[in-house]
Amino acid sequence: MSWVRDPEFDRKKPFGPQTLPYGVVDAGAGPQVAVRAGDHALLLRSVAGELGRLADLVSGTSLDPLLAATRAEWSALRARLTDLVTGTGRPAGAVLVPLADVRALLPFTVGDYVDFYCSRYHAENVGRIMRPGAEPLLPNWTHLPVGYHGRSGTVVVSGTDVVRPHGQRKGSPLPQFGPSGRLDVEAEVGFVCGGPVARRVPTSGVADHIFGVVLVNDWSARDIQGWEYQPLGPFLGKSFATSVSAWVTPLEALAVARIPVPDPGHPRLPYLVEDSPWGLDLRLTLSWNGTVVSRPQFSDMSYSCAQQLAHMTVNGATVRPGDLFASGTVSGPDVGQRGCFLELSWGGREKITLADGSTRTFLEDGDTVVITATAPGEDGSVVGLAEVAGTVLPAED
Template sequence: MSWIDDPEFDTSKPFGPQTLPYGVITAAGRQEVAVRVGDHALPLAPLAASLGERLAALVSGDSLDTLLAAGHTQWTELRARLTEIVTADTAPDGATLVPLSTVDTVLPFRVGDYVDFYSSRYHAENAGRIFRPDGEPLLPNWTHLPVGYHGRSGTVFVSGTEIRRPHGQRRGSDGPKFGPSARLDIEAEVGFVCGGPVASRVSTSDADQHVFGVVLLNDWSARDIQGWEAQPLGPFLGKSFATSISAWVTPLEAFDAARVDVPDPGHTRMDYLLEKQPCGLDLRLEVHWNGALVSTPPFKEMSYSCAQQLAHMTVNGATVRPGDLFGSGTVSGPERQQWGSFLELSWGGKEPIDVGGTQRTFLEDGDSVVITATAPGANASVVGLAEVAGTIAPAE
């Protein structure tokens, strides 16, 4: 028995004691670090006496920045202590449960560098067939390295933030034209929040020392702007206007039972991308468009793990720092109902998608998208990832 009276705080539910994600809530006019227990937030600063001075200092501020910088040993120690606290028979001094419905959540950490990858073979092949119907679906480099690009950290938003339809140049019949995007899309992704010491040339074996936790990520994409500008360079204005992430960061440690080998991408991996232990994750995503379930992307099908992505993005001497964020790339599976973008589901806008009885291709003003995910936990438990949600506002 636990002192926490919440039916969702159970190992059979996504946010039971096996998950314990961290976030930052706004309550009584102040921001404070909290851990999610079922459908409640448990503020951590008031638990200083139970946590002890050293651990309490990690979560006494108004963001996760101090915790991210602390490093793996203290992440593990704090998680173990919080597990003891939330599963105890009696509440510790200062404990207050706050219903999630009564608080606002904010971006829980200061985002440093942001990198986004392109690591689903199924998504890459689908996109290749759509954009290059007469060519090979995969470009030659794809099976040798996790393709990625350096994105814009200043437009990473917390789940629930309204997404404004972007302006930009797009292809016209007689030359480029300027205006709001008419082909606004999503990409259902998984994001990895970095922490620990500043480092470069991180090996796959050391990735756990630098990846604090996991969020869901929506890489909003203006396909018409992207298609015109990305010749020959990569994503720019078609991507940089908005990226949404979960308000709650689930510790990487919570996914120990969900570790799987990544699929063979079709080549012999170079030494720096080899893994000594499984680093893929068996995450099951769901994409809801205006309340209708339109896709169920399987993350275990990704051809590159977070460890390989981190190794690749630091192999040239670039650093990873606390607060850095990187996205997995669109998660897509082998079956149509497992594709993680509307570009794929509508096959480039040619085949409308049934969205609760309405036929759609790309996002219209007022549309909302919610992405959720779970993973198998230890002892038949379920580990949750907090949703990432957004609603499209008209262009200004």
């Protein structure tokens, strides 16, 4: 029996001892690094004496020093924390605070931010919606993980309200300007980079350069995006906000969830070939004002995080601690597995009915979206990815 008295701190629950995600919280004395145990936060500064030299990695006000450490240090710290929270005796000075009594902060300094587009189902659906009658997938899609560089300065922590953005929209004969009328979400999985600065990371090196995993909501203004992204990629339709989980689940916690990615139907180029699988069996849930509207499965994604990182750096670009990349919208073959409202409403043509009887196509002011996810763990346990949530505020004047 662990000294942590929390019914959610159980191996059958998402945030039991098999998960132990890291975050940064303010419990009234400023930001501190913490590890999540059920619905409590263990302040790691309070158990520094139990961590030896590893204490320096988690005694500050962000995860930045921990991200800059090595894979061996990440593993050693995780093992030590597992021993501490599963022991029967409370460590001297340990401070365990209910999550309800802390304010979760953005846990690390976001460096570069890259967003991919790696769900075949999502790409085909968007192609059919946006380019009816044309081939839904462009010729390069099955050969490389398509992506674009996003705006790291507007990455925000879960729970942060999102203001409806302004921008240009297609009009007749001239474009219009004003608040987006087709505000959307994208249910994604994000990968938080760490370890030494590196170039040309092979797929075999992913565990040395990805520290952990978060959920991502890539908020999208579809009317702004649809007008501006021809012929280049997303810009103002995406850059106003990207929400991420407050807690980073270590990549090591997902060892049992690793699976092969789907066969693309042709050989991969050598730099994208994996010597072991890095696809992940993650089950997402997308809720709109408390109504579950979709359950996408990450196992359907066509490229793994290892392939995305290899592609991101194959040209000589660096990866460094704090860099963040996201998977792209997670969608599946069924209507109930579509990971954005553009797909769920089929471009706004089909209404979505919520539990209160109201209908939607895109987000209205005051709407709240929550994305959660779990993965299989060792011995039948459940590994959790912390929720990413956000509420839409009206456009500013």
